[in-house]
Structures are given as structure tokens and as C-alpha cells.
Amino acid sequence: MTAPALTRLPAAPRVTTHPATFGRLVTGEWVKFRSLRSSWAILALGVVLVPAFAVSRMTSIAQVPEAAGSASLVASVYVTSGTALTQLVFAVFGVMAIAGEYGSGQIRTTLAVTPGRIAAIGAKLLVTVLAAMGASIVAVAISWAASAPWFAATGMSIDLTNADDLRILAGVPLYLGAITALAFGVGLIVRSSAAGIAIVLGFLLVLENLLGVIPWEPIQAFAAYLPSSAGSRLLQSDAVGSVITTSNLTLLSPWAGYGVMVAWVVDILVVAFVLLRRRDA
Amino acid sequence: MIEAQRLTKRYPDATAVDGVSFTIRPGIVTGFLGPNGAGKSTTMRMIMGLDRPTAGTVTVNGTSYARFRAPLGEVGALLDAKAVHRGRSAENHLLSLAATHGIARRRVHDVIEATGLSTVARKRVGTFSLGMGQRLGIAAALLGDPQTLILDEPVNGLDPEGVLWVRTLLRGLAAEGRTVFLSSHLMSEMALTADHLVILGRGRVIVDAPTREVVGRAQKAAVQVTTPMGAELERVLLRHPGVSVVVIDRGILEVTGIDAPRIAAAASVEGIVLHGLAPVHVSLEEAYMQLTADAVEYRSSSDLTDRVDSTDPARPDPSGPVSHDRTTGGSR
Numbered sequence: 001m002t003a004p005a006l007t008r009l010p011a012a013p014r015v016t017t018h019p020a021t022f023g024r025l026v027t028g029e030w031v032k033f034r035s036l037r038s039s040w041a042i043l044a045l046g047v048v049l050v051p052a053f054a055v056s057r058m059t060s061i062a063q064v065p066e067a068a069g070s071a072s073l074v075a076s077v078y079v080t081s082g083t084a085l086t087q088l089v090f091a092v093f094g095v096m097a098i099a100g101e102y103g104s105g106q107i108r109t110t111l112a113v114t115p116g117r118i119a120a121i122g123a124k125l126l127v128t129v130l131a132a133m134g135a136s137i138v139a140v141a142i143s144w145a146a147s148a149p150w151f152a153a154t155g156m157s158i159d160l161t162n163a164d165d166l167r168i169l170a171g172v173p174l175y176l177g178a179i180t181a182l183a184f185g186v187g188l189i190v191r192s193s194a195a196g197i198a199i200v201l202g203f204l205l206v207l208e209n210l211l212g213v214i215p216w217e218p219i220q221a222f223a224a225y226l227p228s229s230a231g232s233r234l235l236q237s238d239a240v241g242s243v244i245t246t247s248n249l250t251l252l253s254p255w256a257g258y259g260v261m262v263a264w265v266v267d268i269l270v271v272a273f274v275l276l277r278r279r280d281a
Numbered sequence: 282m283i284e285a286q287r288l289t290k291r292y293p294d295a296t297a298v299d300g301v302s303f304t305i306r307p308g309i310v311t312g313f314l315g316p317n318g319a320g321k322s323t324t325m326r327m328i329m330g331l332d333r334p335t336a337g338t339v340t341v342n343g344t345s346y347a348r349f350r351a352p353l354g355e356v357g358a359l360l361d362a363k364a365v366h367r368g369r370s371a372e373n374h375l376l377s378l379a380a381t382h383g384i385a386r387r388r389v390h391d392v393i394e395a396t397g398l399s400t401v402a403r404k405r406v407g408t409f410s411l412g413m414g415q416r417l418g419i420a421a422a423l424l425g426d427p428q429t430l431i432l433d434e435p436v437n438g439l440d441p442e443g444v445l446w447v448r449t450l451l452r453g454l455a456a457e458g459r460t461v462f463l464s465s466h467l468m469s470e471m472a473l474t475a476d477h478l479v480i481l482g483r484g485r486v487i488v489d490a491p492t493r494e495v496v497g498r499a500q501k502a503a504v505q506v507t508t509p510m511g512a513e514l515e516r517v518l519l520r521h522p523g524v525s526v527v528v529i530d531r532g533i534l535e536v537t538g539i540d541a542p543r544i545a546a547a548a549s550v551e552g553i554v555l556h557g558l559a560p561v562h563v564s565l566e567e568a569y570m571q572l573t574a575d576a577v578e579y580r581s582s583s584d585l586t587d588r589v590d591s592t593d594p595a596r597p598d599p600s601g602p603v604s605h606d607r608t609t610g611g612s613r
């Protein structure tokens with residue numbers, strides 16, 4: 001509202017409103033995100049899994065001294081291997097970030113505040129993905145620190161000037177950010193937490209892994225182009241193979257694989273946003 | 282000012298809103314009445330751009346809602362008291378809304394205080410009673426100090442003190458020159474709060490008139506007539522100006538606009554047998570029920586048959602038959 005309209009309301013204190021720009025929408029979504037206990041709980045769970053998984057693998061490797069110094073002991077892979085579990089948690093986080101608004105009815109408030117629906121939900125997507133990526137960076141840092149005590153005994157090391165190490169460590173936030181965005185898109189399409197989680201986890205846990213182990217090359221080649229299999233190439237060291245999915249094909253280079261994943265994410269989000277515009281809230 | 286023109290919402294299996302046109306003027310409280318399922322909430326959601334009309338247009342102050350750049354400052358809405366994430370506190374809910382429009386924190390605390398939520402502002406909304414949820418919804422509607430307020434069943438779930446508070450608040454806001462549009466399924470409440478009434482039945486506007494006029498019409502005395510010759514009597518009575526006949530049941534008519542002696546006289550002239558003739562006092566609520574049922578009942582008087590069953594397959598209606606039963610409970 002502009003000031004002149006208010007002059008007719010002498011009793012009320014002057015309230016200034018400003019256009020709901022994208023920046024303000026992001027701020028609003030951030031307030032919403034940080035004020036939900038469940039957001040923090042689920043991110044914390046995702047974060048904790050990475051060091052927990054890394055430490056458990058480190059302690060088991062340390063019990064096999066003969067293996068020390070072997071080429072397959074790539075520290076960056078072991079430090080980040082918990083991503084396989086964290087992706088499931090963040091998938092749930094991504095679905096719930098949007099589908100939870102539909103479940104509670106909050107979405108009607110959100111969309112009434114911003115009739116330009118794309119901007120409103122785009123702001124939410126941005127906050128959700130950035131939160132997941134931020135948490136991923138924290139997870140990798142903690143995992144690295146927690147695993148470091150075993151580096152000497154196992155002959156492992158991480159060197160950020162090594163291109164592979166850097167790609168694998170930086171790959172975690174990139175990969176988990178993409179998984180979160182994909183889950184968000186599915187959640188926006190189905191508008192139900194339960195259905196969205198079932199679809200995303202069914203896809204990641206069952207479908208991709210199942211296709212990856214069918215011993216018929218065309219199917220395996222196809223599986224390599226599925227979002228998680230393709231995207232997790234970023235986290236893969238040629239010396240170890242994939243720890244995220246059963247797909248072990250290296251048809252795609254790490255960055256090409258990630259590009260394929262991003263293409264999936266973009267496609268799903270385009271469908272989700274088109275539906276968002278068309279459907280009744 | 283809210284203007285709807287031939288606003289229509291059709292679903293594959295039903296028509297919720299059927300060519301509704303109205304103008305909601307500033308400076309007064311306008312009540313939007315109708316039984317549950319009459320299309321009130323759908324109309325309000327179309328005003329807010331949440332549902333897309335199948336046909337027709339609706340504007341707020343001449344602008345389609347979707348074009349507002351700072352909607353909170355234009356229109357304050359309470360469409361659903363539960364349209365809040367249960368895990369968030371009332372204060373954070375309002376702060377998040379305020380952030381989208383750059384509204385000062387101070388205003389958030391002002392509306393919390395004004396709506397009596399100070400003591401529970403930091404509690405999670407999931408723990409709120411329906412009444413507190415309504416207060417939070419009203420707080421959100423007031424946040425941007427808008428010229429137009431759209432409230433769907435704002436007194437639903439409020440205790441008598443809360444109802445009085447809402448009534449005083451809304452009348453005050455209207456007196457400041459704002460447009461206040463609120464829905465209810467309770468005629469008695471609307472008669473006390475609203476200056477003007479738009480009554481919806483089966484997705485159509487049945488009445489669009491000042492409250493005083495509607496109440497006056499409603500409080501006309503009626504006479505209940507029992508006769509085996511209902512159709513004949515109805516035809517005879519309808520020749521008199523200002524008379525209306527509602528078929529209550531087979532052989533029972535409720536007649537307004539003419540008193541019992543004159544009904545008896547008219548019947549005797551035509552040789553119509555009467556079994557009973559009893560004046561009835563029509564309460565406001567009953568009169569309103571009749572009004573909203575008229576969409577069905579008038580058909581019966583025009584073709585002079587008994588009551589047309591409202592499950593008439595030609596007019597599917599998700600709300601079920603509109604009847605004389607009192608409807609209670611909230612909308613959706």
C-alpha cells in the first residue's frame with residue numbers, strides 16, 4: 001500500500017509495506033526455515049551420518065594394516081562415503097520443505113502473500129537447496145576432521161591441491177544440493193510428503209540400484225544416466241568405484257555425469273513449476 | 282472495493298460458483314452468507330488468486346490480485362485459520378510474512394498485541410485452539426494495514442468474547458473507510474455484524490441487499506397451511522401481490538405476505554379444503570435457510586408440483602441437498 005491511502009486512517013500507526021521482491025521472499029523463506037525445529041533436526045541427522053560413516057570405515061580399515069597404502073584407499077572417498085546415507089535424509093528434507101506446506105495449509109498463506117507463485121516457491125527452493133549445501137559442507141568438514149586421526153595408520157591423505165580430492169569433497173554439497181532440489185521438485189508435483197518421499201526414495205534406493213545390477217549392458221548403460229548414478233560420478237574415484245549406487249559404469253566423466261543429473265533436476269523443476277502456475281492452490 | 286463479474290468455477294463433476302457478480306463497497310461490512318458448499322470459500326480463493334476462475338473476473342480496487350506487488354498492503358485475508366505450519370510459532374509465522382514485504386518488526390508485535398496473542402506468541406501453532414488460530418489468522422490479515430479485508434468464517438471457533446471482539450474490530454475497520462468482506466454460515470451473527478449481505482446458494486447470488494432489508498423481509502409473519510389441495514391453493518394465493526409460497530412438505534405450505542383469515546377466505550371462494558391454518562414465527566435463521574433453499578423451492582412453485590428433490594440429476598451439487606436442516610460447522 002502506498003502512503004496516501006493511509007492518510008484516511010488517522011488512528012492506525014503508519015505501516016509501510018514494500019514490494020515483495022525476490023530478495024524479500026528469500027528472507028521470508030529463511031525466517032520460515034530457521035523457525036522450524038524439524039528443519040534443523042533433519043539437517044543435523046544428515047550431517048552426523050557423514051562423519052559417523054567415515055569413522056566406522058576408518059576404524060575397520062585400520063584393523064587391516066596390510067592394506068595400508070593400497071591404491072584403493074582414497075581418503076576423500078572414505079571421508080565422503082556417508083553421502084550415500086545422507087542423500088536419503090536430504091531427499092526427505094527436500095520433499096518435506098515443500099510438501100509440508102501443502103500438508104499444513106501454509107501454502108495458501110505463502111501463495112496469497114506472493115501471487116507470482118514462481119518467485120515465492122523459487123525463493124523457498126533456493127533457501128532449501130542452500131541449507132542442504134551448507135549442511136553438506138559442514139558434514140564434510142566434520143568428517144574430514146573426525147577421520148584425520150586414522151590417516152597416518154592407513155596411509156591415506158587428503159590434498160586439496162589434488163584435483164580428484166577437491167572434486168570429491170566439493171562434489172558432496174553439489175551432489176546433495178541437486179538431490180535436495182530433485183526431491184523438492186517431486187514434492188511440488190505430488191504435494192504430499194508421504195507420496196513424495198516414497199517416490200524419491202523408491203527411485204534412489206530401489207530403481208537405480210536394481211537397474212544397475214541387471215547384467216545386461218543396455219540397461220546398465222541406461223542406468224548410468226539416471227540422476228543419482230550420473231551425479232555421483234562426481235564423488236567417484238576411479239580407484240574405488242561408486243559408493244553411492246550400484247552403477248559402476250564410467251561412460252560419463254565426473255562433470256558430464258553431474259551435468260546429466262542437473263539436467264534431470266531442471267526438467268523435474270520445470271514440470272513442477274508449470275504445474276504450480278496452472279493448478280489451484 | 283471488490284468487484285466480481287460472472288465469476289464461475291466449474292470442476293469436472295460440479296459447478297461450485299456459477300456466474301457470480303457483486304460489488305463489495307468500502308466503508309461498510311459486507312457479509313457473505315450461504316450454507317456450507319454454497320461456494321463462499323471458492324469465491325474468496327478466486328479473489329485471492331489461489332483458485333483460477335473457469336470464467337469471469339474478479340478485481341480488488343480495480344486490479345486483479347495477481348498484479349499486486351505488495352499484496353499484504355492491499356488485501357488482508359483469513360482464508361483458513363489452519364493455513365499455518367503447525368511447527369512454527371505465531372511470532373515467527375508473522376515475522377516471515379513481514380519479511381516478504383519489508384514490514385517492521387514493531388508492527389508484528391503490534392498486531393500480536395492487538396489480537397491478544399502476546400502470551401502465546403512464542404508457542405508452536407500446533408498447540409493452538411481453533412480460536413487462537415483464528416486470532417493468528419486475523420493478525421496476519423492486519424499485518425500490512427490493508428484497505429481491504431477478506432475473512433472466511435472469522436468467528437468460527439471463537440468464544441462469545443472473541444466473537445464480540447471480531448465484530449467490534451471489523452466494524453471499526455469499516456468505519457475507517459476500509460472494505461470488509463467476511464463469510465459466515467450463521468445469519469444471526471451476520472445480522473449483527475454486517476451492513477450489507479450477499480447471500481449465495483448453490484453457487485449463485487440469491488440476495489444482494491442491505492442487512493436491514495433482508496432482516497425485514499425475513500421477519501415477515503408466515504402462515505403454515507395444511508391442505509390436500511396444495512397445488513391449487515398455491516396457484517390461488519400467488520395471484521395476490523406480495524405473496525410467496527414455500528412448499529414445506531407434501532400438503533404443507535408456508536405462506537408469507539397474507540394473513541390466515543385472508544388465506545381461509547381465498548380458499549373458501551375456490552372451494553379448496555384446508556386441514557390446518559397456523560401462524561408461525563419465522564426466526565431469522567429459519568428465514569435465511571428458506572432463502573438459501575429457494576433456488577430449489579421456486580422451481581417447485583413454478584411447475585406447481587410437489588417439492589423438487591434437490592438431488593435432481595440435472596444439477597449435481599457436491600454440497601448435497603440444500604434443505605431446511607440447520608447446517609453447522611466450518612467451511613471445508
